[in-house]
Amino acid sequence: DTGVSQNPRHKITKRGQNVTFRCDPISEHNRLYWYRQTLGQGPEFLTYFQNEAQLEKSRLLSDRFSAERPKGSFSTLEIQRTEQGDSAMYLCASSLASNRANTEAFFGQGTRLTVV
């Protein structure tokens, strides 16, 4: 396994279009996270899954954003009706966790979204 994989690496879209990103976590990891990072800032938490269950969503995740992890493996993040403010790096991470403890999280290379 080569780590967390994200596709595409870059996406340029026109305002108002829908976009979908994919994340493939490290295979044995049951927890998957999505973050957003804008220029000069640290990554901001969006949502996370344990297996296929979405356990927490940030207030940053407006109703235009939806994330899925249907089989507890890969995940998709969809943004509908994109706005220029959605331009950012979208990062995915995974970890192996139980109900009581988490382990080290590993990040993918990110998908850089530019909305024009």
Next chain:
Amino acid sequence: GIQVEQSPPDLILQEGANSTLRCNFSDSVNNLQWFHQNPWGQLINLFYIPSGTKQNGRLSATTVATERYSLLYISSSQTTDSGVYFCAVERSAGGFKTIFGAGTRLFVKA
């Protein structure tokens, strides 16, 4: 929610110099990680250190959980150390999401 503060925000070093980066957090945490973000945006894991001290080559880290801070030491800095260093904590209560600090931007001059 939990606050994570990193200092200094920016740091310029001459190659070969040593430095200490600090991370303060406002509440009890389960886990703490240090990352280096390279110019391409990739977050590289440096340390997974909820408590204690670890060393890896020229880098070492210490977390004092009871006093709610962690330190990252870089010795004999190299130009390839340039980038942004992030501290990220996982809170103890109410879930397992990881919260990042704003980072320390390091530039090492040749």
